[in-house]
Amino acid sequence: MSQAAEETRIGPLVFLPGPNKGKYPHCHSLYVEGDKILIDPASDRERLKRLKDEKGVDEVWLTHWHEDHFAHLDLFEDALLSIHALDEPPLGDIETFMDWYGMDPDRDKSLRESWKPLMLEQFHFIPRKPHRLFSGNEELALPSCGKVRVIAAPGHTPGHCAFYFEDFSLLCTADYDLTPFGPWYGDPGSSMEDTICSVTALSQIGAKWVMTCHETGLFENPPDRIWTDYTLVIQRREEALLTFLATGPKTMQEIVEQWIVYKKRREPIEFYSWGEKATMKKHLEALMKQDRVRKIDGRYALK
Numbered sequence: 001m002s003q004a005a006e007e008t009r010i011g012p013l014v015f016l017p018g019p020n021k022g023k024y025p026h027c028h029s030l031y032v033e034g035d036k037i038l039i040d041p042a043s044d045r046e047r048l049k050r051l052k053d054e055k056g057v058d059e060v061w062l063t064h065w066h067e068d069h070f071a072h073l074d075l076f077e078d079a080l081l082s083i084h085a086l087d088e089p090p091l092g093d094i095e096t097f098m099d100w101y102g103m104d105p106d107r108d109k110s111l112r113e114s115w116k117p118l119m120l121e122q123f124h125f126i127p128r129k130p131h132r133l134f135s136g137n138e139e140l141a142l143p144s145c146g147k148v149r150v151i152a153a154p155g156h157t158p159g160h161c162a163f164y165f166e167d168f169s170l171l172c173t174a175d176y177d178l179t180p181f182g183p184w185y186g187d188p189g190s191s192m193e194d195t196i197c198s199v200t201a202l203s204q205i206g207a208k209w210v211m212t213c214h215e216t217g218l219f220e221n222p223p224d225r226i227w228t229d230y231t232l233v234i235q236r237r238e239e240a241l242l243t244f245l246a247t248g249p250k251t252m253q254e255i256v257e258q259w260i261v262y263k264k265r266r267e268p269i270e271f272y273s274w275g276e277k278a279t280m281k282k283h284l285e286a287l288m289k290q291d292r293v294r295k296i297d298g299r300y301a302l303k
């Protein structure tokens with residue numbers, strides 16, 4: 001049973017918390033009353049149904065292509081859909097969706113097979129063609145809440161967008177969620193470097209309200225420390241990896257079993273070891289690019 005917290009209203013902007021603190025597979029949503037815009041429809045399904053019936057939803061904006069942000073999009077088939085152009089492809093095809101997570105059709109066949117029913121039943125995946133594609137450089141004027149800046153904030157995904165509601169100084173940073181866990185940049189299309197640039201740029205806006213899509217969700221005047229701690233997680237992961245490699249050359253499997261990202265072995269193991277590997281792969285690629293690590297006979301070693 002879902003445990004949705006209370007809504008919070010800032011002018012016409014209504015923060016809709018997701019169940020279980022908006023932790024995966026849920027997220028928090030934002031509703032723009034008056035303009036009837038819903039951002040990321042993957043919070044409490046029953047509440048979203050009521051919202052649709054009682055207040056109406058004319059538009060849905062997605063911050064990016066991940067399933068924990070569109071899980072209840074099926075409720076809004078008639079609404080106009082917007083997403084950044086770069087994040088459009090996976091919404092239209094379930095096979096493309098899995099490709100974008102780096103699941104290889106041959107090598108990761110069983111993972112793909114276990115994801116398919118989950119995508120259809122839990123995340124209600126229905127192929128969608130967006131009506132509008134953001135460039136990430138828009139200034140929109142909305143009747144109910146004034147100027148909204150659509151800000152390209154790549155890294156988490158290539159087309160990840162933030163939304164800044166200037167008149168209410170509310171910045172939705174989406175999956176730069178300022179959690180102690182830190183950012184996700186493990187997809188083939190994700191970028192660790194872009195994540196750091198985007199988080200830094202968003203922190204410099206100086207918004208009074210920062211809304212994220214998971215956990216705490218709504219921050220009033222977040223201190224600088226919250227932003228810097230968040231990007232520091234990336235540095236700590238790298239340090240832990242380098243410390244491990246300092247003990248000798250390691251295979252990817254040995255690196256995964258260190259659980260540097262998730263801190264401990266978690267179930268379902270197939271899902272978490274895939275996430276651990278995807279993230280460590282990004283770090284190893286960066287370290288090899290910097291000529292600090294090399295790969296010899298299938299093992300990673302310090303140079």
Ligand SMILES: [Zn+2]
Binds near residue numbers: 064156175
């Ligand atoms: Zn995401």
